[in-house]
Amino acid sequence: MKRLKCFKIAIGLAIIGLTSCTNNNNKKKTLEEVYDIEKPNIIFYLADDQDIYDYGCYGNEKVNTSAVDRLAKEGILFTNAFTAQAICAPSRSQLFTGKYPLKNGCFANHTATKPNIESVTSHMKQLGYEVVLAGKSHVKPSSVYEWDREWQPVPKKGVPRDYIPLDSIESYFKTSDKSFCMFITSKYPHGKYFDVENPKAEDIKFYPFNANKKNDKAFVKKKAGYYRSIEEDNTQLESVLKLVDSYLTDNTLFIYSADHGVSGKFTVKDIGLKVPFVVRWPKVIKANTTSNQLIHYTDVLPTFMDITGGNATNDIDGKSFLPLLKGEDIQINEYVYGVRTNQNILNSEVFPSRMIRDKRYKYIRNFNSAEVVEQNLTGK
Numbered sequence: 001m002k003r004l005k006c007f008k009i010a011i012g013l014a015i016i017g018l019t020s021c022t023n024n025n026n027k028k029k030t031l032e033e034v035y036d037i038e039k040p041n042i043i044f045y046l047a048d049d050q051d052i053y054d055y056g057c058y059g060n061e062k063v064n065t066s067a068v069d070r071l072a073k074e075g076i077l078f079t080n081a082f083t084a085q086a087i088c089a090p091s092r093s094q095l096f097t098g099k100y101p102l103k104n105g106c107f108a109n110h111t112a113t114k115p116n117i118e119s120v121t122s123h124m125k126q127l128g129y130e131v132v133l134a135g136k137s138h139v140k141p142s143s144v145y146e147w148d149r150e151w152q153p154v155p156k157k158g159v160p161r162d163y164i165p166l167d168s169i170e171s172y173f174k175t176s177d178k179s180f181c182m183f184i185t186s187k188y189p190h191g192k193y194f195d196v197e198n199p200k201a202e203d204i205k206f207y208p209f210n211a212n213k214k215n216d217k218a219f220v221k222k223k224a225g226y227y228r229s230i231e232e233d234n235t236q237l238e239s240v241l242k243l244v245d246s247y248l249t250d251n252t253l254f255i256y257s258a259d260h261g262v263s264g265k266f267t268v269k270d271i272g273l274k275v276p277f278v279v280r281w282p283k284v285i286k287a288n289t290t291s292n293q294l295i296h297y298t299d300v301l302p303t304f305m306d307i308t309g310g311n312a313t314n315d316i317d318g319k320s321f322l323p324l325l326k327g328e329d330i331q332i333n334e335y336v337y338g339v340r341t342n343q344n345i346l347n348s349e350v351f352p353s354r355m356i357r358d359k360r361y362k363y364i365r366n367f368n369s370a371e372v373v374e375q376n377l378t379g380k
């Protein structure tokens with residue numbers, strides 16, 4: 001009996017030891033443990049109203065996006081990144097809250113986020129970060145978006161839109177002694193566009209959906225001005241990258257995106273909701289890689305929280321895509337969602353719509369019938 005008792009105790013200790021080892025092996029490792037690095041500085045550069053079709057790294061050889069193309073070669077390019085709404089304020093509110101527009105309250109342009117929502121400013125401050133906005137805001141109220149520092153766009157002669165505050169950004173990079181999360185939000189290439197003289201159709205990239213406009217002089221002129229505004233934003237981005245490379249370490253996470261596509265603005269078409277999304281992080285991301293996994297603007301905040309040692313709260317809609325940045329090709333989202341809520345906002349359009357999409361298929365639901373459109377849209 002004594003030997004049997006000792007045998008049972010030994011087996012029990014062995015099981016406990018095995019379980020302990022298994023639990024230790026399954027324990028989530030921190031970035032410090034995996035990569036021997038500290039928490040990174042985070043920079044998110046956001047362009048304004050630019051189609052995913054209008055980048056060299058996304059297949060348009062006729063537009064100058066050399067700075068974005070460089071980021072793609074030095075990091076990872078996403079081919080299935082989406083916003084839930086193709087309009088400025090609702091798109092930005094998702095980035096800053098991790099919640100879909102109807103949930104955070106900003107689901108029509110120029111409207112406010114619900115006052116009880118926690119945004120990136122509070123979440124990242126709790127994780128020891130300064131949170132900075134440099135450029136266009138277009139979100140409210142200030143009680144939800146309490147930036148540690150905020151710099152407005154600055155006027156510049158000879159260009160149609162204000163510039164990002166480069167001097168303030170440089171000064172901050174030089175002197176900052178604390179981990180930071182900075183959103184650099186450009187006003188380009190959003191119209192008013194440059195006035196290009198004698199534009200040529202052969203300088204524009206046409207696709208099946210707009211090939212019929214090659215001989216439309218007004219369309220070609222507007223497109224040429226839009227391309228020139230893209231080039232101006234490329235100049236801004238080049239300046240920012242020079243500052244990053246001069247003053248910050250290679251443990252800097254840099255994301256480039258554009259808030260939505262201009263050609264699909266106010267719609268739930270892919271040309272409005274699919275966004276460019278390029279990430280460089282030399283300490284972690286393998287250069288010149290591509291991901292076809294579905295990611296969404298609501299995923300950005302939980303990813304930042306995951307990277308910096310936090311956990312997303314249960315009411316956040318998005319999921320961390322940190323595994324993709326670390327080279328794991330795993331599914332983050334099976335579906336992403338989109339909304340169009342502009343009834344009686346622009347030109348009396350009466351098609352509130354919703355969409356759901358996976359990597360291959362997309363379903364759009366329009367809530368008003370063709371008869372309603374005929375009755376209400378006549379003559380606008």
